[in-house]
Amino acid sequence: MLDTIIIDGLAFAVPMFVMAIGGIFSEKSGITNLAIEGLQGFGAFTGAFIAVVLATLLGPTSSVPFYVSFLVAFLGGMLYSLVHVLLCIRFRANQVISGVVVNILAMALTSFFTRSLNMAFFGQKSNKFVLGTSVRFTVPVISNIPVIGALFKRVYPFEIMIAVIAVIMWYVMYKTPYGMHLRACGDNPHAADAAGIDVNRVRTIAVVLSGGLSAVGGMSFAYSISANFSPDIYLGFGYLAIAALIFGNWSIMPTLGACLLFGFARSAGQAIIQRMGMPSSYNDLVRILPYVITLLLLVFFGRNNRSPRALGEIYDKGKR
Secondary structure, eight states: OHHHHHHHHHHHHHHHHHHHHHHHHHHHOOOOOOHHHHHHHHHHHHHHHHHHHHHHOOOOOHHHHOOOOOOOOHHHOOOOOOHHHHIIIOOOOOOOHHHHHHHHHHHHHHHHHHHHHIIIIIIIOSEEEOOOOOOOOOOOGGGGTTTTTGSSSSSSHHHHHHHHHHHHHHHHHSHHHHHHHHHHHHHHHHHHTTTTTHHHHHHHHHHHHHHHHHHHHHHHHHHHTSSSEEEOSSSSSSHHHHHHHHTTTOHHHHHHHHHHHHHHHHHHHHHHHHHOOOOOOHHHHHHTHHHHHHHHHHHHGGGGOOOOTTTOOOOOOTTT
């Protein structure tokens, strides 16, 4: 039972983690990003469509569609994030409202395009792209170690990809000039501008990266939890990622801890229901566990959070 909790918890927490990293980059630059839900959905839509097309051409046994879909999803999420960039940076719109608009627009666009593309390319009246679940692998020898070995059992390939991405993003954030400029823009953009940093450029790159990383998370959920792309992919995972980065104080490693907490809470609830032989309808109750934990954490720890000082503020170069 413990192995199952760890395996399923990681499969849920890791995609959420990469989405949260994207949110950290955006918000560390000073741009509030409630659009993660829409970015992960639109990115997953583009990746899923390409995966289905390639699977039709190359056959269901080819692994090419799987890996190409993540690349296309990353690019699709980056492209769609330009809507948030345009509204928040170019037109200086309210960043919270912009995020909500991006989410609603993504739901409407992907639903319409999914039906249209299914009819045009496959002659089907469907609102989903069927992907199937991803292959999984187990690492020999290490996986036999009690408890710790569960980390190496039935691993999704995207979990390895996300682990590599997380290390790279951590390095970029804390060990590169861009990361230093990013944090400066989120705390004091006018001082950063006085030092010769192009604040709008730094923020644009951060939001675009956020879009790409969110899309990777969305594609991961499409290949694991839902086994397809459909409107059901908008299940609030983006908002959980936002909650995780807030409880992680906008730092990558503490955010990982929050994501693992949410993931293990969800998988533990499902394991308990299965062990007790309860009806499958109780799974709906399990799905609310991460949100309940979010509320409890907000009550007890919300006051200790320290967001970037210029988060959500519209940057005006002419004002000092």
